[in-house]
Each structure stands twice: as structure tokens, then as C-alpha cells.
Amino acid sequence: MFGLRGGSVGxxxxxxxxxxxxxxxxxxxxANFATIYSMLPKEEIIHIAKLARLELTEQEIxxxxxxxxxxxxxxxxxxxxxxxxxxxxxxESTNVSxxxxxxxxxxxxxxxxxxxxxxxxxxxxxGYVKVKAIL
Amino acid sequence: MEDLLNLTIAQLHQGFKDKKFIxxxxxRAYLDQIKKTDEKIGAYLTVTEELALKQAKKADEIIxxxxxxxxxxxxxxxxxDLILVEGxxxxxxxxxxxxxxxxxxxxxxxKLKAQGAVILxxxxxxxxxxxxxxxxxxxxxxxxxxxxxxxxxxSSGGSAAAVAAKQAVYSLGSDxxxxxxxxxxxxxxxxxxxxxxxxxxxxxxAFASSLDQIGPLAKNIEDxxxxxxAIKGRDPLDATSVEAPISNFKFxxxxxxxxxPKEYFKKxxxxxxxxxxxxxxxxxxxxxxxxxxxxxPNTEYAVACYYIIAPCEASANLxxxxxxxxxxxxxxxxxxxxxxxxxxxxxxxxxxxRRIMIGxxxxxxxxxxxxxxxxxxxxxxLQQDFREAFKKVDVIFSPVSPFTAFGxxxxxxxxxxxxxxxxxxxxxxxxxxxxxxxxxGKVGKLPVGLQIIGNYFEENKILGVGEAMEKMIQ
Numbered sequence: 001m002f003g004l005r006g007g008s009v010g011x012x013x014x015x016x017x018x019x020x021x022x023x024x025x026x027x028x029x030x031a032n033f034a035t036i037y038s039m040l041p042k043e044e045i046i047h048i049a050k051l052a053r054l055e056l057t058e059q060e061i062x063x064x065x066x067x068x069x070x071x072x073x074x075x076x077x078x079x080x081x082x083x084x085x086x087x088x089x090x091x092e093s094t095n096v097s098x099x100x101x102x103x104x105x106x107x108x109x110x111x112x113x114x115x116x117x118x119x120x121x122x123x124x125x126x127g128y129v130k131v132k133a134i135l
Numbered sequence: 136m137e138d139l140l141n142l143t144i145a146q147l148h149q150g151f152k153d154k155k156f157i158x159x160x161x162x163r164a165y166l167d168q169i170k171k172t173d174e175k176i177g178a179y180l181t182v183t184e185e186l187a188l189k190q191a192k193k194a195d196e197i198i199x200x201x202x203x204x205x206x207x208x209x210x211x212x213x214x215x216d217l218i219l220v221e222g223x224x225x226x227x228x229x230x231x232x233x234x235x236x237x238x239x240x241x242x243x244x245x246k247l248k249a250q251g252a253v254i255l256x257x258x259x260x261x262x263x264x265x266x267x268x269x270x271x272x273x274x275x276x277x278x279x280x281x282x283x284x285x286x287x288x289x290s291s292g293g294s295a296a297a298v299a300a301k302q303a304v305y306s307l308g309s310d311x312x313x314x315x316x317x318x319x320x321x322x323x324x325x326x327x328x329x330x331x332x333x334x335x336x337x338x339x340x341a342f343a344s345s346l347d348q349i350g351p352l353a354k355n356i357e358d359x360x361x362x363x364x365a366i367k368g369r370d371p372l373d374a375t376s377v378e379a380p381i382s383n384f385k386f387x388x389x390x391x392x393x394x395x396p397k398e399y400f401k402k403x404x405x406x407x408x409x410x411x412x413x414x415x416x417x418x419x420x421x422x423x424x425x426x427x428x429x430x431x432p433n434t435e436y437a438v439a440c441y442y443i444i445a446p447c448e449a450s451a452n453l454x455x456x457x458x459x460x461x462x463x464x465x466x467x468x469x470x471x472x473x474x475x476x477x478x479x480x481x482x483x484x485x486x487x488x489r490r491i492m493i494g495x496x497x498x499x500x501x502x503x504x505x506x507x508x509x510x511x512x513x514x515x516x517l518q519q520d521f522r523e524a525f526k527k528v529d530v531i532f533s534p535v536s537p538f539t540a541f542g543x544x545x546x547x548x549x550x551x552x553x554x555x556x557x558x559x560x561x562x563x564x565x566x567x568x569x570x571x572x573x574x575x576g577k578v579g580k581l582p583v584g585l586q587i588i589g590n591y592f593e594e595n596k597i598l599g600v601g602e603a604m605e606k607m608i609q
């Protein structure tokens with residue numbers, strides 16, 4: 001469904017030969033991106049929006065095409081980063097490494113909490129959250 | 136009453152003890168100040184006057200009983216509007232939660248309430264904490280109290296501005312990519328981003344769960360320390376929270392090794408900001424601290440890494456806003472899918488939509504390895520950078536931001552330019568280590584913050600160094 005977005009890689013890597021922190025320079029790259037780079041196809045934006053369950057207006061789709069294309073191009077800087085087989089992804093990506101579990105027991109909470117939670121739902125009836133028919 | 140607004144937590148506490156004034160007086164002084172100044176500044180989304188006066192009355196009863204009372208008892212504060220305070224609105228700066236009333240207290244709020252704290256109101260933020268200027272709030276832009284034409288920084292801009300404008304003694308904010316430190320730097324207050332896991336996130340509306348962390352914004356280091364002590368600790372309701380092995384750290388400035396990352400002083404930093412930061416470093420050196428140039432070689436990847444990981448997590452976290460369980464719901468479509476599409480389409484603002492789209496794209500089949508997996512690998516490299524650095528130094532000094540507060544509207548239409556504001560703050564978050572912002576000077580009217588970065592759970596060390604620096608700068 002998606003074509004890999006080739007073509008954009010070469011230029012952005014050349015650009016990133018200089019420091020990322022050079023923000024002023026970055027603005028000029030950014031201006032160039034908007035004009036030089038082929039944008040993400042409109043159909044792809046619509047497809048992603050559907051996956052994300054977002055209804056976008058025609059205007060939003062156009063703006064998203066521009067913004068996402070520039071942002072995704074910017075991510076190509078990561079291709080320069082060292083690739084190390086030891087850097088495998090583990091479930092923890094933070095410093096919190098031990099499992100935190102609790103005993104499998106019923107925890108008593110005030111009835112008012114359940115009521116508060118149901119009250120927060122936009123559509124409810126008899127203490128239940130109402131949902132449109134799925135089928 | 137003017138002088139009540141200048142007092143720190145410790146000074147108010149002593150004043151209550153000595154019966155110089157009561158909490159209700161202090162609370163009224165702050166409520167008056169909010170009324171007088173907030174139309175221009177726009178720090179608050181909700182002022183909880185009734186709650187504040189009720190809490191102040193209760194605090195006064197505790198204080199007048201003559202027994203010892205906690206440090207935060209009777210001290211008026213504000214809370215970023217993505218932290219739940221039971222019975223009060225909590226919007227996360229979003230239309231999708233415009234009328235949402237918090238059904239319970241966040242753990243940090245339970246802890247503040249147990250101390251007898253007084254909550255003045257809920258402060259403005261970028262929608263779902265996504266932004267560096269508070270311009271992404273669906274409700275209003277918070278202005279910088281030092282210059283109303285400039286932004287307050289973000290995303291905890293309301294919290295920083297409230298403390299700077301004496302509309303609260305302190306505030307709780309949250310930091311995902313720099314959201315406490317950046318506004319603290321722009322508004323000239325102290326802001327502490329704790330180690331990931333040091334403070335419970337239960338009851339904070341989630342943005343990026345491997346990065347989000349609640350922390351204090353305060354008038355000085357001493358206050359920040361008092362607040363951190365009150366909110367830290369393991370919480371059974373947040374599985375990632377830990378009982379931090381936070382030690383009491385005693386040091387002499389002459390034994391301190393301060394690392395200066397060379398990558399943070401390359402081109403792109405405003406020369407005036409650089410001068411102020413270098414001046415602060417020079418002062419530490421005069422006192423005998425050893426200044427060591429260090430390298431954080433993967434710095435240039437931090438912003439890209441962050442803007443993949445945070446949106447990926449955000450796209451999953453924000454899936455809960457479906458128009459069914461809470462918040463805005465647009466009915467009238469044909470089926471359940473229409474409720475989802477329309478509620479989210481109309482409820483979210485431009486920035487959350489952008490990040491949901493980036494996250495969904497980066498996690499979608501065919502792109503996962505190139506973006507998300509790669510970013511996770513780079514995250515490990517950034518963690519290694521800091522681990523190596525802390526073998527050679529005790530703390531790291533850097534700027535918080537390459538420039539002072541920028542103009543309202545200056546970057547509002549350019550999402551990528553806004554992302555780059557985070558260049559000095561995101562690496563710390565990806566590593567999960569603590570850092571604070573301390574005001575160390577001004578360019579014209581606008582404050583400049585020094586970032587003091589520490590190793591895991593070394594909050595007391597960076598606070599101690601911050602306190603020493605605070606004395607040197609004054």
C-alpha cells in the first residue's frame with residue numbers, strides 16, 4: 001500500500017553533514033524542503049487519518065501533507081546514528097526495570113468513584129455507558 | 136498585603152507558625168493578585184476560589200491547634216490542567232475535554248491535600264502538553280510576565296507564568312520533552328524535572344508514558360526541594376513509580392566536577408544566552424569547582440528520536456478519547472465509527488492531530504523498523520552517552536534553551552521550528568534522568584535558565600548544586 005519514500009534521503013543526509021543544532025541554517029533547509037521535496041501523497045494522509053480515527057477537513061489534509069513530509073524528512077538524520085546489535089529493544093526503555101505487580105485481590109473503592117466515572121460519559125442510561133450499535 | 140506575595144514556602148510556614156498571618160489571608164492575597172493580573176497574563180484556565188478558601192480555612196484550623204504542621208500546609212499553589220483534582224474541571228488544554236470534571240484526585244494531589252495544601256486553580260498548557268510555547272492551548276495563549284509580547288514557554292507555561300507573576304507560591308507541572316524546564320527558563324523561575332519513576336503519574340492525563348513526569352515550578356531551589364519531597368515516592372497505582380533511593384548529598388563546591396557538553400555550545404545558540412551560561416560556569420570555577428569538557432556524541436539525534444517516540448506513544452494514549460467514555464462526543468452519524476471520527480476530528484486541535492498522525496505513520500506496517508525501532512535504538516545510545524559522562528563528572532551544566540522567550544506567534548505556524556526549541560531538553564528525558572532549570576541572568580527583560588543535569592535519582596545532588604549556584608548568582 002505504501003511506497004517507500006525514496007529520493008528524499010540523499011538531500012537530507014547531505015544537509016545533515018552540519019550540526020543539527022545550527023537552527024538558523026535549519027530554517028533554510030526547511031524552506032527548501034517545502035519546495036524541493038515530493039510531498040506525501042494525499043491518499044496516504046487520508047489512509048493514516050483513517051487508521052488514527054481522525055476526520056480531517058480538506059484544508060487539514062493539505063496542511064498535514066506539508067507538515068508531515070517536512071517532519072518525516074527531518075527524521076532521516078537518524079540513519080547516520082550508529083547501529084549496534086547490542087542495542088536491541090527491550091520492553092523497558094526507561095530506567096525502571098523491575099516488574100511491579102500486586103496481589104490479585106479485590107480492592108475496595110468507594111461507590112462514588114464508579115458513579116463519577118459513569119457520569120463522565122457523554123451518553124449514559126441507568127448507570128451504564130451507552131454506545132451506538134456496532135453491527 | 137503585597138509582601139505576602141513575595142514569601143517563599145519556608146517563609147510562609149514560619150509566618151503561620153509565628154501567627155504573623157493566617158493561610159486565609161495569604162490565599163485571599165493570591166486570589167486578588169490573580170483577579171488583578173490574569174486578564175493580561177492568561178496563566179489560569181480555572182480559578183478554584185471556593186476550594187481554595189475551604190482548604191485555607193481547614194489549614195488555619197490545623198495551624199492554630201498548636202501542633203507541628205507540614206511544610207505545605209496553608210500554602211497556596213496552582214496545578215497544571217492535566218493533573219486531576221477531584222470535582223474540578225480538567226481540560227488538558229483541549230476542546231475534547233472542555234467540560235470534563237475530574238472523577239478522582241491524582242496521587243500528587245492526594246499527597247498535597249494530605250499536607251493541607253491550598254489549590255488556587257488550574258493552569259494553562261499546550262493541548263495535551265504538546266508544545267513549547269502554550270500557544271497550542273485550545274483556550275488562550277499564556278503571556279510571559281516579563282514581557283507580554285513574548286510566550287511563557289511550554290507546555291507548563293501557565294504554571295511558570297503563575298509563579299513568575301506571583302499568582303501562586305508554587306505550581307505542579309509536567310515534563311515530557313522539556314515542559315517544566317523550558318517555561319521555567321523563559322519565565323525566570325526554578326523548575327525540576329525528576330527522574331522517570333520518582334513521582335507517581337497516576338491521575339496525570341497521559342501524553343507519552345515512557346517520558347511524562349510531574350514536577351515542581353517554584354520561586355527558588357529550597358521551595359522546589361520541599362515540593363519534591365512531598366510528591367515523590369512509589370505509588371501502587373503507578374507501576375512505573377519507584378521508591379527512589381534518593382540519598383542526602385553533601386558536597387563542597389571545591390570537590391565538584393562539572394561537565395560541559397561541547398555539543399551543546401555549537402552554532403545556533405544566541406551569543407547573549409551563551410555569555411550568561413558561561414558566566415555562571417565561571418562563577419562555579421572561581422569557587423573551586425573543576426570544569427570538565429565532556430562529549431555527548433549522539434546529541435544531534437535527540438530531537439528526531441524524541442519526535443518519533445513521543446508521537447508514537449501519544450497516538451496510542453490519545454486513542455482513549457473516542458467520544459464514548461468522556462469528553463466531547465459528536466453523535467448524529469450512522470454508526471459507531473462516525474462517532475469516533477467526528478468526535479476526534481472536531482475535538483482535537485492541530486498539534487495533537489499532527490502527533491497522532493506522525494505516531495500512527497511511524498508505527499504502521501512497513502515503517503515500524505525505519506522509525507520506531509530505530510528511534511528506540513538511538514534512545515539507548517543517548518542513555519549510554521549520559522552513563523559515560525557521569526563516570527567523569529558529578530553534574531552537567533548546559534543552557535535550557537538556545538534563546539530567550541520568543542515572540543507570540545513567531546513560531547506558531549511552523550511545527551518543526553517549534554520542535555527544535557527542545558534541543559537541549561529532550562535528551563535528558565530520553566535517558567530518564569533528572570534536570571532542573573535555575574534562573575542565572577537576563578537578556579534585556581528576559582530571563583535565562585541554567586540547566587543542571589544529574590544522574591538517576593540524584594535530585595538532591597542537582598538541587599544542592601542549584602542552591603550553591605543560586606547564592607553565587609545573587
